[in-house]
Amino acid sequence: MRPGIFIEPLNWINADKLPSRDYICGHCGKDISSSHGYTGSADYAKIYICHRCNQPTFFYGSKQVPGGLPARSVDHLPTEVEALWTESRYAYTVQAWTLVIMACRKMLMNISVAKGASEGRGFVDYVDWLDSKGYVPPGSSTLLAEIKDFGNKANHKIIPRQPEEADRFLTFLEMLLVFMFQYSGEVAPGDHAQNG
Numbered sequence: 001m002r003p004g005i006f007i008e009p010l011n012w013i014n015a016d017k018l019p020s021r022d023y024i025c026g027h028c029g030k031d032i033s034s035s036h037g038y039t040g041s042a043d044y045a046k047i048y049i050c051h052r053c054n055q056p057t058f059f060y061g062s063k064q065v066p067g068g069l070p071a072r073s074v075d076h077l078p079t080e081v082e083a084l085w086t087e088s089r090y091a092y093t094v095q096a097w098t099l100v101i102m103a104c105r106k107m108l109m110n111i112s113v114a115k116g117a118s119e120g121r122g123f124v125d126y127v128d129w130l131d132s133k134g135y136v137p138p139g140s141s142t143l144l145a146e147i148k149d150f151g152n153k154a155n156h157k158i159i160p161r162q163p164e165e166a167d168r169f170l171t172f173l174e175m176l177l178v179f180m181f182q183y184s185g186e187v188a189p190g191d192h193a194q195n196g
C-alpha cells in the first residue's frame, strides 16, 4: 500500500456504476478491472475506485493519476534498500523519473557494498563489480549497457530524465534484488543438501 496512507473502511458516497476500465492500481499494484466510481461534466474525466484496496484513481482521457505501480515488492531486502525500493516504485506513479533513477543508483551502490564491494566508488564501477561477481544474469547485456550509458550521462549533474530510462533502471534493479536477496533469503544454508 502507498506509504503514508492510513486505510480504514471507506464508504464512497453516491459512487456510480461506470463503464468497465482495466488498469494497474497505483496504490496497491493490483491489475484490476473497475466499474465503480464518479464521472464529471466531461465524459473523459472519471474517478475509479479500486475494488481491491478501495482507493481512487483519476483518469483524464488516457492519463492515469497515480499511474500504475511498477515492478514488485521483494522479500528479504536490507532495511534501507527496501525503503528506497518502495519509494522508487511510488515515485514512478507520479512521473518523478529523475528521482526514480537517483534512488536506483543509490541502491546499486548499497547492494554492492552489502555484498562486499568497497565504499566510495563510482556508479559505473559498482555496476561493473556486480557484473564481475556474477550478479547480473546472462542475456541482460543490452540492459546492462543501457544502465551504464545512462549512468555516464548523468555522472556529474542532475538532468531531467525520461520514463524509458526510469523503466530500465527499475527493471534492472528488480532483477538484481530478486536474485541477490529474495532467492538467497528463501534458500537457507543446507537446503540443497537436505533436499538432495
Ligand SMILES: [Zn+2]
Residues within 6 Å of the ligand: 025, 026, 027, 028, 029, 030, 050, 051, 052, 053, 054, 055
Ligand atoms: Zn488498489
